[in-house]
Amino acid sequence: MNRLHHALIWAGFLAVIGVPLVLAATSPLLAWRQPIYVAAGFAGVLGMAVLLAQPLLVTGVLPGLSGLKGRRAHRWVGGLLVGLIVVHVVGLWITSPPDMIDALTFTSPTPFSPWGVIAMWAIFGAAGLAIYRARMRLPIWRIAHSALVVIVVIGSVVHAMLIEGTMEIVSKAAVSAIVLIVTGLTIAKRRAWAPFMPKRTRR
Amino acid sequence: MSKLLMTRRGLIASGSAALATSWTVPARAAGVAPTRSMRGGSNNYRPGAPIVDRIGGGGFWMSGTVRRAGDGAPLEGQRIQIWAHTTEGHERDARSHGATLTNAKGEFRLEMPQIVPAFGQAHGHLAYDSGYFKTVFLRPLMDSSRDTSLSAHFVLEPA
Structure with a gap:
């Protein structure tokens, strides 16, 4: 791969993350929101886009971040995602405590809330597993982490798509589709279930 | 007229109630069921918001009716409190809240x-919380965020 090729991959990656953010920044809704609500919303938008980085770092597709470097970056980005979720939830809690309490207790009238809360717990679970990776049997760790990631991605996409918020609809649908496809391809490629299939478990 | 007075929920509730009673107790035809509070309806409620001519600068209309459960008679002089996230403030802000009274036809x-x-x-929020009837909190959704009006209807039962 040459330099142009590398530059194009990075440009595409940054566009998928950046375009939804830039378009959300032009939302008219922002004029009627206080800074903490704006920050909470953008933490969600950024989190949605950054989900794309995770599968790419696992497979080492991003030039300069393959192999061990990619794995290390995957861990950092995972930590970043947890931080973004915390900002999202705490910021919305400060903005309207009863709405956030309803969401967290699964009693919200809004259909997107349970998807977001389930994705949140799954992301905490996936990140928590990462801490215990060395102490677990690798096949079990991999299938558990992969399963949680599937819940995170599907939950996040449904959550985002059902919300009428600051995200522009076409870029929201596009980034959602790309995250779904890339995650799906990566899961399929990694075959975390392989050690548990009958043929592969017997030596 | 019935279109104005009926919410979907009210129609289903009173319709099914009427169907049930018509089979069992034919004599009691009038069975307007009380409105149940909606999930999240009471969120950011501030009891005792003042009765106002208008909340803030206006430009959007919240309307509805208040009737009595059972016979469906309009209830006059009932205090309905209204609040929402608007172009002028968050739901929690006192300036986003106001109350009004129903007229002789039970309309507000x-x-x-x-x-x-x-x-x-x-979405908007509405509350009946004056004590004589059971408290009801509503949280109606707008069909489109470009709408410039929203309505919600109360059928109240004695506390």
């Missing part, structure tokens, strides 16, 4: 700033 109508989507949905 209050002008308020434009409601904008908040927490993922364009």
Whole structure:
């Protein structure tokens, strides 16, 4: 791969993350929101886009971040995602405590809330597993982490798509589709279930 | 007229109630079921918001009716409190809240700033919480966030 090729991959990656953010920044809704609500919303938008980085770092597709470097970056980005979720939830809690309490207790009238809360717990679970990776049997760790990631991605996409918020609809649908496809391809490629299939478990 | 008075929920509730009673107790035809509070309806409620001619600068109309459960008679002079996330303030802000009274036909109508989507949905909040009837909190959704009006209807039962 040459330099142009590398530059194009990075440009595409940054566009998928950046375009939804830039378009959300032009939302008219922002004029009627206080800074903490704006920050909470953008933490969600950024989190949605950054989900794309995770599968790419696992497979080492991003030039300069393959192999061990990619794995290390995957861990950092995972930590970043947890931080973004915390900002999202705490910021919305400060903005309207009863709405956030309803969401967290699964009693919200809004259909997107349970998807977001389930994705949140799954992301905490996936990140928590990462801490215990060395102490677990690798096949079990991999299938558990992969399963949680599937819940995170599907939950996040449904959550985002059902919300009428600051995200522009076409870029929201596009980034959602790309995250779904890339995650799906990566899961399929990694075959975390392989050690548990009958043929592969017997030596 | 019935179109104005009926919410979908009310129609289903009273319709099914009427169907049930018509089979069992034919004599009791009048069975307007009380409105149940909606999930999240009471969120950011501030009891005792003042009765106002208009909330803020106006431009958006919240309207509805208040009737008595059972016979469906209109209830006059009932205090309905209204609040929402608008172009002028968050739901929690005192300036986003106001109350009005129903007229002789049980109707209320209050002008308020434009409601904008908040927490993922364009919605308003209404409360009946005066004590004589059971408290009801409503949280109607706007069909489109570009709408400039919204309505919600109360059928109250004695406390």
